[in-house]
Amino acid sequence: MASPTRNTKSSDLADAPVNAALSDEDKLELLRTMVRIRRFEQTSLKHYHSGSIGGFLHLYIGQESVAAGSISLLGENDHVITAYRDHGHALAVGMTMKECMAELFGKRTGCSKGKGGSMHYFAPDKNYWGGHGIVGGQTPLGAGIAFALKYKGLKGCCLCYLGDGAINQGAFHEALNLAELWDLPVVYVIENNGYSMGTSQARSSAFPEQGLAARAEAYGMAWDKIDGVSIYEIRAGVQKAIERAHSESKPTLLEIETYRHKGHSVADANAEKYRTKEEIQKFMTEHDPIEFWKATLIEEGVLTEEKFKAISKEAGAEADEAAEFAEKSDYPDEAEIFDDVYWEVDNNTEAGRTGRHFFHK
Amino acid sequence: MASPTRNTKSSDLADAPVNAALSDEDKLELLRTMVRIRRFEQTSLKHYHSGSIGGFLHLYIGQESVAAGSISLLGENDHVITAYRDHGHALAVGMTMKECMAELFGKRTGCSKGKGGSMHYFAPDKNYWGGHGIVGGQTPLGAGIAFALKYKGLKGCCLCYLGDGAINQGAFHEALNLAELWDLPVVYVIENNGYSMGTSQARSSAFPEQGLAARAEAYGMAWDKIDGVSIYEIRAGVQKAIERAHSESKPTLLEIETYRHKGHSVADANAEKYRTKEEIQKFMTEHDPIEFWKATLIEEGVLTEEKFKAISKEAGAEADEAAEFAEKSDYPDEAEIFDDVYWEVDNNTEAGRTGRHFFHK
Amino acid sequence: MPREISYRKALREGLDEELARDENVFIIGEEVAEYNGAYKVTEGLWKKWGDKRVIDAPISEAGFIGMGIGASMFGLRPVMELMFFSFAYVAFDQMMNNASSCRYMSGGRLNVPIVVRGPANGGTNVGATHSHTPENIFANMPGLKVVSPSDAYDAKGLIKSAIRDNDPVYFMESTLLYGNVGEVPSNDELEEGELVIPIGKAKVKRQGTDISLIAHGGAAVTALAAADLLEEKHGIHAEVLDLRSIRPLDDEAIMETVRKTHRAIYIEENKPFCGIGAQVSSMIMEQAFDDLDAPVLRIASADAPAIYSPPLEKMQLPTAEEIVERALSIC
């Protein structure tokens, strides 16, 4: 079983301008974001097992640095779209634990009114365009957000995340060609956690020695490969791509090496079959992005063990509150099944009132 | 308007083993194949204008060397599949002008009984798997033929042709990854005639400086770029790929530079708008594969003007006969509309007799 | 005397007027710009509106339609041309999942005002791969709208509504209708100043009392021809109802004509199994059972992949003669 390798050397990119500019509070905020994501998911897992949450639950635990680090760089006109492993990105863009937890519980107070579930979070008002369940399906949409930004003359970009298994979907290939051909300000971020479900990268993909992102050369597109354990490396690498999008309106394909501690989804019974216990252990101990950042900040004198415990405790409390909120919230009424299908119907316009739109019940 | 450039130097690959092995008769046969393709199409064009042929007619004129040269290398277990510009490949594998012309006329004597038309020729018995109308749609099928050869332990390969515009279809990307990942003996041949309908390569595709075939590096796949005006170059280059398939069971992506003299299809009213008259003229005179091969053979003393005229005349006569045959043949009966839909029904098996298969008429 | 223009020109006028009305409207498709459109629907629009508004796409339907869906979520109003609607099948996931369900899965926090248009018809001898008529397939999915105009007047009025609609509209045309000429008043002849036809309203194209011929798209034209024959040869007065829009569906108009004639045939160029005819005839049974003097009949294309052979393909599609024959069987 080919197991992913990761560089461990502590990052030398601390002094990259974008990192040098970080205040102590900024650095703690980055830690807080990662910890909040983890506590949120640990709490959701508890409630999944207790039966309050249905369907799939794809946990982001182990990958928090990718969403926290890259999204921390975004400005007013920068946007985010991702796949179904979407809790981390949602919290990173500023969605509340409450709306996210309530969505998992299928409640009306959820970010998607309980209609989308874990895989389909949305918050356009926070520049967050989902949460998409079909592997690779979000990649043309991400190009579309970028196209719209350019069309409207806004200096921004779209960060479009996908997994290492998603790179073999046809839609992604088409999106890459369009992005380079039409100079779209989109940054594709492959979160390479080494596996697509139980299939290692080596069993799913033929790719150049330099890695998955090097497939970008097929389109003459810029690319980079980033060690995802380090917030500094992520911020330094992603910033270059964002600048390329902002100043040249050119796309970039990034590969960020990371690892998921849990199974593909909570339903994944084989999480420790296709990966050795040792491999998982190694990544949990040597490559946990929270531990890594924590150590960095302690080293820098920005953080203390006590402070860390406090942040952790706070996040845990917030997650419990969110669960309580979700628990207490109402489910949608049966009639609401038919809301949010057609904009024209929801807004009771003439178009919405003309002709029959629904054909049962 | 970026116009394609082609190298003109007469080929130095005449002494490549595969070419050195050619007898005079072989060389004349290659000429005959190209001339027969051209005469066949010129005749079909006449009958298209007279109204005996419907739908689309995508002429191969100018590209004959690609089908003639590459297919001349194939053995018993080597197979061919292509797109809708398929007349040249059909005649090159040995399908008769009669069955091909009758197909265009929509007659029962056509290679597909008049059911497929110009874009959908088939002759599995001649290792010819179509004739496919959906751009890129044949590329996974080609991988499938190769997969089956390998599965059955046959030492062969599948030559799968596609256009320069087809490389931007998602299915092709997926097929390339599978071919390299699973070591499939398939050779993808991009017939780069510079345009997809009215769109130049530069307006449709982002690709590396080395050309379209270099996209293969995204999959760590072997690739090559070949000057399509020269039969010698084509045979030398394609032979390498066939050997790679036969001996290593590895795929190759080839780009063969060529040019179509006519419009995209006979219906193409703009053939001389998106390409300058000068460009077309240049290619018809300096890069016509028949003229080029003719000159080569005369230079080699294998061919004379008289001999060429004879071959040409013969091919013209064969085409006229084919048209007469097609003209005289019958259309299918209305009832035959329902034949060839289900194998089980056609063969009147128990499965074919169980339940209702058709729901109108 | 009123102005007459082709179905093609009517579409072009509608597109041109909407490009003028709203700068967020733009057109993307293969050969729509410099080539002027494979079927010339967009002729002249690139010259007039330039590279930003009329854009040639690579052969990447999933890519550019998916891109359009994303752009429409962001407030743009893309009009995507499929050279043939058959090519929707390589973009199917984008069209069936992202366009139809992103609004729903977001709890209504976004909408997808995209139009995907192009010819969806057989009868042109281009074979099975190029002759799909997926009205029923797309109309099956809630969140989507499907429109299919049969004449120049409807084509212009409906394409304008489709572009203004805030939900995804799949607009299915016919290469066999592009050349048909019909009355389309110029804007200055109209007091509203423009021609806009609401989506979801069927139209009685011919009044009758004895039987209702209900159809959409090209089949509506065939139905009108059949109605003439029924009148001339058999003294039967057929009413012809053109649905124009498949979803939303004007079921009131359908029940109205059935209550009037007590007999109905649905005609479509679609394949029969689970076609629009099946949906409409079962709705008639559910909503007007006691008004029926005979079962509702369905006429569709002969149930095989589209055949190339020109004379055979003619037989494969519904003909006026066939409609007459079936009508006589229940009149």
Add this chain to the structure above:
Amino acid sequence: MPREISYRKALREGLDEELARDENVFIIGEEVAEYNGAYKVTEGLWKKWGDKRVIDAPISEAGFIGMGIGASMFGLRPVMELMFFSFAYVAFDQMMNNASSCRYMSGGRLNVPIVVRGPANGGTNVGATHSHTPENIFANMPGLKVVSPSDAYDAKGLIKSAIRDNDPVYFMESTLLYGNVGEVPSNDELEEGELVIPIGKAKVKRQGTDISLIAHGGAAVTALAAADLLEEKHGIHAEVLDLRSIRPLDDEAIMETVRKTHRAIYIEENKPFCGIGAQVSSMIMEQAFDDLDAPVLRIASADAPAIYSPPLEKMQLPTAEEIVERALSIC
């Protein structure tokens, strides 16, 4: 006493027996081999048959299903697993064009003996993108076959027939049925030595006289529950006909039960517009109009994209209570 196994195990046995019978049979899909299948249908088969016969695929449905279609033309008999049948939408062109029409467009010079199988159901709270039920969509296309078993017995007998069939068969299962246990005789209990059920034969799953509940897939199970309620609470004897195969369709069995009960409801988990219910109800009207004492009713899932919220999704799908209520309205 007869052997009872799960629907999942029944499928696995069928696959295993066909792998043993014909060396040209092989399985490809995501996680079907080393992972033992996302829903464990193929559990143990890779261990038993090895890398050549059971193959893990990248997430490239258009690629590997298209590859399978090509291989099947060449005489192999691929069984392709879609982890969810919803993912057919990214392979749609391959499945709707190449699988259905290559035989036709070649004038019958080749055939496509491929099976594409996987779960096509809602009800598991995975949202709109993962809950498509495209029986009607694929059955619309001549050249394709669509099968949808509702119990273990049918699952085993039909998957074996599907693999032996020389035409493309799309085999739609349900994750909600995988765990259901039912009688499936072991081969040595059978004089034929194996269980093979012909495709195209419906089955009366419960005899009745007052009304026909016609259904397929998971809805057939719901229909049986409704029949119990009708019996117990209302003394109504409902007959339940399980189509098992959508195309080919056993219309004789349908007309037979309707002629017997004079009332029918079609139940499906599909979306209603142009669903199987529309096709079946219109066929009943065409072929048994005078035998009907009431309009044929249709029950489908609530006409919106599949909702995530667990309790709501339950309401969205047909329920036994709903069937009872509608049945009472026409009995």
